[in-house]
Structure formats: structure tokens, C-alpha cells
Amino acid sequence: MKQELFEEIVNKSFNSPYHKLLKLELVELGKGMAVVEITVDESILNALGIAHGGATASLCDTAMGVAVRTVGALPTTVEMKVNYLAPGPIKERLRAVGKVIKEGKTIIVAEGEVYCKDRLIVKSLGTYFDLKK
Structure with missing residues (x-):
């Protein structure tokens, strides 16, 4: 990933009021x-x-959307499916991993997983439209 894109994601794309509201890191x-x-x-x-x-x-959508942003797309969510497998207990740290699984010309598909410690608690699939196209 180009340094310029990395800095844009860290300083601008990820730094939205909604991300601050949820205290996403x-x-x-x-x-x-x-x-x-x-x-x-x-x-x-x-x-x-x-x-x-x-x-x-939101945690899943953010991880997947940022993953899509790393390939140079300017994503907006088209569709997202979420499977809740277990609860997220209070005071625990949840870790979402987003990965691009298919890049098309205008549509990108990503998957997301949320873990509490080593336990998978959410599995998600998202479709994103590239606003740059």
C-alpha cells in the first residue's frame, strides 16, 4: 500500500465522528x-x-470497508450479512478482521470476523461499491 493512502486512511477516512462515537480503534x-x-x-x-x-x-462494516479502502477504492456499503455466533461481553475487547476477497471493476466483496479473545463471535460478508468508478 502506498504511504499516501495509508496516511489518508489513518488521518481522514478512519477518523469520522461515528468512529469516535463508538470509540473504534x-x-x-x-x-x-x-x-x-x-x-x-x-x-x-x-x-x-x-x-x-x-x-x-458497525465494527464489522468498518473493518471490511477500511480493508476495501486499502486497495485504492472509495467504498460505500451496498449490502452486508451478519451472523451473530456468540455475545460480546461487557469489559471485553472485540477485534474485527476485515479482508477483501474479490475485487471487481466497481464492486468489491469483503469478509469480516469479530473475535472476543480467541473465540469467533461474528461472521460477516459485505459488498461495496467503489465511488471512484
Whole structure:
């Protein structure tokens, strides 16, 4: 990945008000992949006292979208499927890994996985449109 794109992702693309609201942290970047983390605190709990599905879906979408950005696309989400496999407990750190699995001319497909420690708790598949095209 070019240094210019790396800096743009870290300083601009990832630094949105929504990412700040959820306290998402970008922890790793590579061509076609990104790792984003969040700590489950009271601000993202549902009524059952676990991470709200919307927060974990946002975590997945962000990891996948940033992974798509690393290949030079300017992504917007077209479609996303999320399978919730286990809850995200309070005070735990969740780690989302996004990977590009298919680059087309205008459509990019990515997969996302969210882990709590070593346990897979969310599996996601996303389709992104490249706004540059």
C-alpha cells in the first residue's frame, strides 16, 4: 500500500465522528486487510447487558470497508450479512478482521470476523461499491 493512502486512511477516512462515537480503534492495516477493535462498555450495551448487534455490525462494516479502502477504492456499503455466533461481553475487547476477497471493476466483496479473545463471535460478508468508478 502506498504511504499516501495509508496516511489518508489513518488521518481522514478512519477518523469520522461515528468512529469516535463508538470509540473504534484502527490497530492494523495491510493491502486488502484491516483490523479494528472496540472495548465493550456501557455505551454500546443492549438490554441484555451484552454488546448491541448494531455496534458489532458497525465494527464489522468498518473493518471490511477500511480493508476495501486499502486497495485504492472509495467504498460505500451496498449490502452486508451478519451472523451473530456468540455475545460480546461487557469489559471485553472485540477485534474485527476485515479482508477483501474479490475485487471487481466497481464492486468489491469483503469478509469480516469479530473475535472476543480467541473465540469467533461474528461472521460477516459485505459488498461495496467503489465511488471512484
